[in-house]
Each structure stands twice: as structure tokens, then as C-alpha cells.
Amino acid sequence: MLEWLKQPGFFGTHATLGADISQLMATLFTGLFIIGWVQARRRQADAHHWLMLGGMVTMLVFFTNYYLFRQLGVLAVEGKEGFGGSQDLYDHVFIPLLTLHILLVIIGLVMAVYMIVLGFRAQAFDQGKRMLGNVTLLTSWGKIGKIFGGITAVILLLFASRVASAGFSSRKLMVYLGLLLLIAIVFSVEITIQRIWPNAERRHRVLGRFTMIIYCVLFVTGSVTYTMLYILYPGKIG
CATH class of the missing domain: 1.20.120 (Four Helix Bundle (Hemerythrin (Met), subunit A))
Incomplete structure (x- = not known):
């Protein structure tokens, strides 16, 4: 490919x-x-x-x-x-x-x-x-935690599959960790967003x-x- x-x-x-x-x-x-x-x-x-x-x-x-x-x-x-x-x-x-x-x-x-x-x-x-x-x-922190946990598991599985097929790379790890960090920020912002725009x-x-x-x-x-x-x-x- x-x-x-x-x-x-x-x-x-x-x-x-x-x-x-x-x-x-x-x-x-x-x-x-x-x-x-x-x-x-x-x-x-x-x-x-x-x-x-x-x-x-x-x-x-x-x-x-x-x-x-x-x-x-x-x-x-x-x-x-x-x-x-x-x-x-x-x-x-x-x-x-x-x-x-x-x-x-x-x-x-x-x-x-x-x-x-x-x-x-x-x-x-x-x-x-x-x-x-x-x-x-409105979404509670508990529900967000469960969703984020599921997403984290999926991303870690994707990273593991990449490592298995193409080998480990610190740069790849940084990319996946960066994605997780961004998603975590988005979920954190969601709490603020729902206070600003609850409708x-x-x-x-x-x-x-x-x-x-x-x-x-x-x-x-x-x-x-x-x-x-x-x-x-x-x-x-x-």
C-alpha cells in the first residue's frame, strides 16, 4: 500500500x-x-x-x-x-x-x-x-471518564498493532500520546462548554x-x- x-x-x-x-x-x-x-x-x-x-x-x-x-x-x-x-x-x-x-x-x-x-x-x-x-x-465527569477509558483502550490497541507490524518508534509513541492528550483536553473543555452552552x-x-x-x-x-x-x-x- x-x-x-x-x-x-x-x-x-x-x-x-x-x-x-x-x-x-x-x-x-x-x-x-x-x-x-x-x-x-x-x-x-x-x-x-x-x-x-x-x-x-x-x-x-x-x-x-x-x-x-x-x-x-x-x-x-x-x-x-x-x-x-x-x-x-x-x-x-x-x-x-x-x-x-x-x-x-x-x-x-x-x-x-x-x-x-x-x-x-x-x-x-x-x-x-x-x-x-x-x-x-449535561455530561458528568464519571461518564466522561468511562468514555475516555474506552477511547484510550482503542488507541493503545492501535499503537500495539503498529508496533507489532512496523516496530517501536518513540516518534510514533509521541503521536499517539499527543492524540490521547488532545482528546483529554477536549473532554475537559466539554465540561466548560456545557456550562457556557448548556442548550x-x-x-x-x-x-x-x-x-x-x-x-x-x-x-x-x-x-x-x-x-x-x-x-x-x-x-x-x-
Whole structure:
């Protein structure tokens, strides 16, 4: 699979097939989420629900597998051989941009899971019509602890499977621990969020808008990173 992703891409740049697929899918998902946002603005709740649910689940499956297979974030910062520009440009523009992009990827994936769950928790039906419920959503620390424990077990199993198939790496360990830390922060923030926006409808709208902004910025940083790596300053790493 990894060797297949390293083949030349189809956009006619210096990118690999994996990079071109990633850019294409990022464009597709961003477009879908913008359509979903428009549907929400037009109160097309049912269409919005299924489009966003399908889009987010597909995005989670695709990008989780893609980054696990390709380890793009780890690969791209292993050395300047992956970047054909100057050292100054690499240190002060490319690396900060790439770091921001990877951070947004993690936040975006976590928010996708969060919004899927929130979407189901916040929904209500009136005579068969889907809408956001005007109810209070509260989660206890005990329930959050159980959920986080389950997620931790899954992530540790994923890490163990990676170690079994590809060997141990401290960098891989840092990636998985970083993911756990981020999820822990999100759950901690949830307690604050439910105090600020206890109302299900209000919370869904505010966090949905925030998530949409994250995805749009993520698309921009990803596109700029792609352009720098594979068009303006191509290097040896694909």
C-alpha cells in the first residue's frame, strides 16, 4: 500500500499519488461541508444531518487510514530533503505552516467525532421532522471518564498493532500520546462548554460554525503546503 501511494500523482506536479489523492479528498470534503453548512442555514435539517454524517464518517475513515499508512506529518519533518526551498524559508515558513496544518488535522478529526455525537444528542423530532432540540445537555465527569477509558483502550490497541507490524518508534509513541492528550483536553473543555452552552441547539450551532472554520483553514494550509512541497519547491520526499 505504501509503495502504491509513492507512485507519481495525477495532477501533473511533483507530488506522489498519495499526496494527490489526499489533496483531492480534502477538496471534496471541504466542498461537502460547505454545502452542509448552507443546508443548515436554510433549515434543511434532514439533508444537513445525512450529508454531514456521511461526509464526516468517510473523512474519518479515509484520513485516519491515510495518515497511518503514509505518516505524512512525521515523514515531512524528518529532514529538509523533502523541501527544495531555502533553509530560511523551510525553518520560518514551511515548518510553522506544516505544524499548524498537522495540529488542525488532529483538531479536525477530533471535532468530527465530537460533532457526530453531538448531532445525535442534540436532534429532536416534531411530527417526523428533524430539528435541533431545545433541551439541556449535561455530561458528568464519571461518564466522561468511562468514555475516555474506552477511547484510550482503542488507541493503545492501535499503537500495539503498529508496533507489532512496523516496530517501536518513540516518534510514533509521541503521536499517539499527543492524540490521547488532545482528546483529554477536549473532554475537559466539554465540561466548560456545557456550562457556557448548556442548550443543545445553541451548542450545536456554535461548535458547528467553529468546526466549519477549522476545516476551511485546514484546506487552505493543506493547499499551501501542497503547493510549496510539490510545485514551488519540490524535494526528494513525496
